[in-house]
Amino acid sequence: MTADYQQAREALGLRLRELRINAPGGRLTGPQLAARTGWAQSKISRLERGQQTATAEDLEAFAKGCGSPEAAGELQEMLRGVESRVRPWRRQLAGGHRAVQNAHNAEHAAASLFRGWEPAMVMGILQTPDYARSVFTRYAELQRSPQDTDAAVRSRMKRQEALYDPSKRFHIIMWESALRALVCPPSVLLSQMDRLHGAIGMDTVELGIIPLAASLKIPAATGFWVYDDRKVVVETWHAELWIDDTPSVRTYLRTWNVLRESAVYGADAHNIINAARRALTTR
Template sequence: MPQSASSSVRQARQLLADRLRELAKDAGLEGKDLAALCGWHPSKVSRISTAKTQPSEDDIRAWCAACGAEDQAADLIASLRAVEGMWVSWRRMERAGLRRAQEARLPLYERTRWFRAYSPGLFPGLLQTFGYTEDVLRAVQRRRVSVDDVADAVAARMERQRVLYDGHRRFAFLVEESTLRNGLGDAETQAEQLDHLTDIAVLANVSVGVVPTRLGRTRMPVEGFWIFDRTQVNVELVSGYLTITQPSEVTAYADTFATLADMAVYGDKARALLVKARDSLV
């Protein structure tokens, strides 16, 4: 797994390393002894036990066997898979196509009751029209995915949008004003998307804010992110998909969202920006 800047990922890796080190300690094994039993160079044991190198599933099985703790292997492998799931490269996530990547997020959306999303460049997926989604996913497919299942992926994203119409859920969306003129697709697609955003904004459980482009702003645009309830943040980066669960980091993103929300305009002022962007398409 690539080294992520997220302390959530680093902490999870360290916890796994700590558990492996404790097994060796309980078995009375020094690093060189463990290495000999596993048939490894001692430096490998050192790197794994200090979280500098992430073990493979076979490494964990060998470690547990050497420590006489085979019964711990399944649990530790589950922990390893959880760590790997916190940072997933696009190549790995989309190796079978885009549809599965879209469907994989549905359980998270179904269990979430409070959604907050900020986007500096594209309209968030839950707000996208069919045509806009098709253009977005087609651009992704051309750039990095060999499998062409865009039609199925669009259908999966459209299916996920049903959560918007569940009155028991709350949604707060923030987009930068530049998003209204991002030039994706043709004028008809962009106009339809802007009209759709206006319609969605009147739902009682949905808030749509636009952060105006102007001088003197107190917070510059940041990477796009989603906050699910108060427990998880997802960030789409150039190289992959990051899941953040550490409370301090989730709070940092929540604070950033609140700051950007204070800078945004809503209601009639937001609609005026949408109409201005739509009129510019003519």
């Protein structure tokens, strides 16, 4: 959890406590508010201390319980500020994957330099439609979210138009394991490798691959994107982290640069892709 996210959550908690203490009918205790909302008192405490992230429905019930229903809009605006940093998948995917892809498309449109690291699968900006379809289907099953797979694939393919924009640059690093992970049928993965071969020759793309046998200065952990030098998006199992505080962005840039030291490019990257292809066709 980033420091700026926790500070935003604590600020929301302080505002909640202020509403309870200054309730129009007189100060409410935690147990009194819990009785009005039907919650455990411990939930009131966690929300006010910034130890639990409220939902929009929680904030509406809290404001109503305090006798200040008109404050719900203000509280929900503060919540949107919190969630601009941590975006739980259960909320983002409530309507499917397309909305998430559209949000990323907007960020891509506003940036010109992209640095990305992906240890487990092919980076989205380089995925074929069939590969992306397999990924979206599996994540929808995992997150138990609506399957709008075709719409999500179309949105991701729309983003790839930026690869042909001469004003943009994509500096991508992937671990060799991403080329071997069968998150899709073998035939789809073979076509995906052809796509990667072609990407290496693009003038807007610098594609590096870290061999499995390479010496690593740091562990090959979670994948992330850096937009210009101002924002980082990190995907975890429960949420996306959107990070824009300067110290944290600099940490990710240092991480990317350290990982890049272990990557190979050009003909050497082609050789790794070919080795993965041979391994797949001889299974």
